[in-house]
């Protein structure tokens with residue numbers, strides 16, 4: 255795999271009282287994508303930010319904005335997110351299949367499925383693309399590679415390497431075989447999200463990922479420019 259590595263920085267670990275400066279920090283450091291972790295307290299056990307933040311960030315930067323929607327019923331919000339300025343919209347596969355019994359219902363996390371309904375996903379992916387944004391699909395760590403039927407319909411696949419909900423969790427090595435299997439059948443962009451640092455990024459890239467999403471590793475860095483450079487230096 256000889257794709258260049260791109261870095262997507264999640265503002266989840268930014269100082270929201272100084273968001274403009276934090277975006278500038280991303281610009282100066284050479285970040286490729288700004289990742290917006292949208293959580294609704296239903297799909298994941300946390301509530302974060304939404305379209306108003308995207309709207310505020312948009313005029314500050316030309317870096318593409320990726321809305322990572324960790325929300326139930328993403329179809330209801332696709333237009334709102336593109337209108338607010340999202341260039342990429344990432345929906346979760348778990349919203350398009352029968353949830354495993356343990357993850358069904360209120361307050362049951364992480365959400366996991368075995369199979370997706372390809373027609374249902376395709377409908378939303380097309381809706382995203384029609385609205386002018388790029389469409390991506392995300393898989394939680396415990397959801398197997400079940401998106402083969404829609405790989406032609408997506409611009410990117412996001413493999414979660416932590417159970418979604420919070421920044422600062424440890425990278426799960428158990429997702430590496432899924433990245434390898436996906437890389438064998440998919441030539442497009444594979445992003446990995448959760449617990450990325452220099453060591454875990456190396457493993458993710460070796461497995462076939464070419465986009466690294468990070469929140470805490472970037473915002474805790476004393477030298478953000480070097481952090482981005484060191485991640486981009488990795489090769490698969």
Ligand code: DX5
Pocket residue numbers: 264266267289291322416417418419420421422423447448449450467468469470471
């Ligand atoms: C997890 C989010 C991730 C998270 C990454 O629910 O989707 O994007 O913010 O945070 P770090 O890089 O700190 O694991």
Ligand code: ZN
Pocket residue numbers: 264289290291322447467
């Ligand atoms: Zn994310």
